[in-house]
Amino acid sequence: MNVMMHRYDAVVVGAGGAxxxxxxxxxxxxxxxxxxxxxxxxxxHTGTAQGGxxxxxxxxxxxxxxxxxFDTIKGSDYLADQDAVEIMCRxxxxxxxxxxxxxxxxxxxxxxxxxxxxxxxxTNNITGEPVRRACHAADRTGHMxxxxxxQQCIRYGVRFxxxxxxxxxxxxxxxxxxxxxxxxxxxxxxQTGLLHIFHSKxxxxxxxxxxxxxxxxxxxxxxxxxxxxxxxxRGIPLEDMEFYQFHPTGIYKMGILLSEAARGEGAYLRxxxxxxxxxxxxxxxMELAPRDLISRAIYLEIREGRGVDSKDYVHxxxxxxxxxxxxxxxxxxxEFVRTYLGLNPEVDPVPIQPTAxxxxxxxxxxxxxxxxxxxxxxxxxxxxAAGECACVSVHGANRLGTNSLVDILVxxxxxxxxxxxxxxxxxxxxxxxNPERATKELIERFMKNNDSNDKMSKIRRELQQVMMDKASxxxxxxxxRDCLEKVRELKERHLLAxxxxxxxxxxxxxxxALELGxxxxxxxxxxxxxxxxxxxxxxxxxEDYPQRDDSTWLKHTLVYLKNGELxxxxxxxxxxxxxxxxxxx
Ligand SMILES: Cc1cc2nc3c(=O)[nH]c(=O)nc-3n(C[C@H](O)[C@H](O)[C@H](O)COP(=O)(O)OP(=O)(O)OC[C@H]3O[C@@H](n4cnc5c(N)ncnc54)[C@H](O)[C@@H]3O)c2cc1C
Numbered sequence: 072m073n074v075m076m077h078r079y080d081a082v083v084v085g086a087g088g089a090x091x092x093x094x095x096x097x098x099x100x101x102x103x104x105x106x107x108x109x110x111x112x113x114x115x116h117t118g119t120a121q122g123g124x125x126x127x128x129x130x131x132x133x134x135x136x137x138x139x140x141f142d143t144i145k146g147s148d149y150l151a152d153q154d155a156v157e158i159m160c161r162x163x164x165x166x167x168x169x170x171x172x173x174x175x176x177x178x179x180x181x182x183x184x185x186x187x188x189x190x191x192x193x194t195n196n197i198t199g200e201p202v203r204r205a206c207h208a209a210d211r212t213g214h215m216x217x218x219x220x221x222q223q224c225i226r227y228g229v230r231f232x233x234x235x236x237x238x239x240x241x242x243x244x245x246x247x248x249x250x251x252x253x254x255x256x257x258x259x260x261x262q263t264g265l266l267h268i269f270h271s272k273x274x275x276x277x278x279x280x281x282x283x284x285x286x287x288x289x290x291x292x293x294x295x296x297x298x299x300x301x302x303x304x305r306g307i308p309l310e311d312m313e314f315y316q317f318h319p320t321g322i323y324k325m326g327i328l329l330s331e332a333a334r335g336e337g338a339y340l341r342x343x344x345x346x347x348x349x350x351x352x353x354x355x356x357m358e359l360a361p362r363d364l365i366s367r368a369i370y371l372e373i374r375e376g377r378g379v380d381s382k383d384y385v386h387x388x389x390x391x392x393x394x395x396x397x398x399x400x401x402x403x404x405x406e407f408v409r410t411y412l413g414l415n416p417e418v419d420p421v422p423i424q425p426t427a428x429x430x431x432x433x434x435x436x437x438x439x440x441x442x443x444x445x446x447x448x449x450x451x452x453x454x455x456a457a458g459e460c461a462c463v464s465v466h467g468a469n470r471l472g473t474n475s476l477v478d479i480l481v482x483x484x485x486x487x488x489x490x491x492x493x494x495x496x497x498x499x500x501x502x503x504x505n506p507e508r509a510t511k512e513l514i515e516r517f518m519k520n521n522d523s524n525d526k527m528s529k530i531r532r533e534l535q536q537v538m539m540d541k542a543s544x545x546x547x548x549x550x551x552r553d554c555l556e557k558v559r560e561l562k563e564r565h566l567l568a569x570x571x572x573x574x575x576x577x578x579x580x581x582x583x584a585l586e587l588g589x590x591x592x593x594x595x596x597x598x599x600x601x602x603x604x605x606x607x608x609x610x611x612x613x614e615d616y617p618q619r620d621d622s623t624w625l626k627h628t629l630v631y632l633k634n635g636e637l638x639x640x641x642x643x644x645x646x647x648x649x650x651x652x653x654x655x656x
Pocket of ligand 1: 084086089090108109112115116117118119121122123212235237238277280289290291297298328330428429457458459460472475476477479
């Protein structure tokens with residue numbers, strides 16, 4: 072197998088909003104920058120984001136970034152690090168104007184300002200009423216972000232390696248050795264099957280989420296947790312993996328997202344007897360309560376027999392909304408309902424169920440995007456992470472809608488700027504001998520497996536089913552134990568399973584096998600962390616421990632993989648001025 076060498080000051084893995092924002096800021100500083108992406112950049116999942124970017128511009132009514140910060144912290148069930156949240160909410164405003172100046176076509180008010188809409192959990196902190204904070208371009212906001220950033224990256228000379236697949240990090244030693252540096256990555260070129268070594272001074276992982284561990288998900292097929300798994304295998308911890316968000320309104324059985332923008336524009340949720348059941352769970356904010364609360368409420372309604380036709384779904388009701396709202400502000404959602412369900416949202420209620428949506432946890436970083444190794448925030452020099460694969464942590468136990476786009480923009484930019492400063496002062500450190508060895512061995516292993524008839528696709532389906540049944544919205548210790556056992560069995564089967572295609576060019580069987588390995592690692596980290604946390608907080612709800620327990624659990628989980636065994640450590644939550652309190656909406 073031939074190996075190709077490349078050298079760039081900065082290497083960014085992932086061409087979603089986080090990766091492109093970092094790459095653009097690096098290139099604007101004159102740093103030679105390569106972006107590696109398994110997808111063509113504009114196909115990244117950021118492009119499907121519908122609803123909007125939260126920023127306290129105050130264009131429609133009074134708003135302040137401090138209110139945004141408080142809402143985010145309360146939404147996080149007080150697990151977010153408050154210093155990071157303050158940075159995010161303050162810099163969100165500037166990031167929105169930055170995108171506007173780069174050419175993003177936001178919707179406008181009649182006097183030419185950026186238009187804003189309501190979203191769950193975003194409030195006026197004085198009255199407690201919903202506030203209009205989400206900046207949008209119809210319900211295609213993410214598409215516009217991605218197009219805008221990609222164009223600007225091309226303009227500033229970022230070099231793109233599209234359809235290149237990350238397989239490993241290049242470290243100069245063990246991660247905990249203080250002299251160890253990350254000096255690049257190994258990637259497989261999908262078109263040829265060649266391995267490439269990217270040697271760098273600074274490397275950013277911006278590889279997105281891993282919703283594909285669950286059966287019903289809003290996430291694209293490619294969201295398989297690659298960056299998270301690659302670092303975890305190298306002994307770097309993952310943070311708060313037990314907190315996985317289910318978005319309340321996925322199309323029944325398909326999981327395709329119907330954005331919260333629908334409820335932001337006034338849509339209702341109704342159970343099988345036609346009630347707006349959120350009255351019982353969040354009497355003030357109703358359908359605009361945070362996602363963890365609403366998803367749980369839907370599960371409870373269904374369990375008590377109030378699903379529609381006694382089945383496992385409820386209705387999203389858009390029938391009372393004016394026609395022009397559906398056509399102008401929610402055109403994609405309206406189209407999805409027509410295309411996938413054959414229903415007309417003007418006259419038909421839409422069947423929905425919670426859908427796996429967003430990873431609050433991921434690779435631990437500080438507020439400059441540097442990957443950190445432990446509870447003291449010791450960084451691994453040269454390695455950065457941003458976006459959904461990272462955990463700063465600004466979302467804690469539950470993310471508010473619109474805050475992921477804010478996160479990728481603010482922390483993508485901060486990571487890019489910090490990397491640029493680092494590249495200006497650091498020299499290239501030579502990589503160790505044959506950094507591609509582990510990747511080669513893994514690929515050869517899959518190529519040679521001929522004995523088993525176990526298929527990758529079968530293992531993936533079993534994983535997605537068990538995760539959905541035992542580790543989704545409502546959890547118990549017994550279920551999580553069963554689930555962990557099953558995930559471990561699947562991990563063993565995965566290493567022995569066969570792939571039918573043995574060729575080099577465009578071997579998607581092989582890519583699928585590698586992605587399944589990543590999914591299994593993310594699932595193991597998630598389930599083990601969920602079993603370990605004996606309380607309920609945000610999206611992590613344990614029926615056997617239904618209360619939040621601040622005296623024991625007001626702390627972040629760090630889970631390590633060491634010689635095949637898991638080890639837990641804990642990191643304190645940073646509190647600035649918002650003391651933990653009971654969440655009421
Ligand atoms: C349907 C949907 C709607 C959403 N709507 C909103 C919204 O309105 N507001 C909001 O705030 N959030 C929303 N979100 C969440 C938000 O869009 C994502 O969390 C965010 O866009 C993630 O951005 P990212 O840059 O981290 O990763 P992504 O945009 O997912 O990009 C990941 C990149 O990593 C690359 N990559 C991954 N693995 C590898 C590998 N092995 N090798 C090489 N490259 C790799 C991919 O090619 C891709 O370029 C939505 C999510 C979904 C699924």
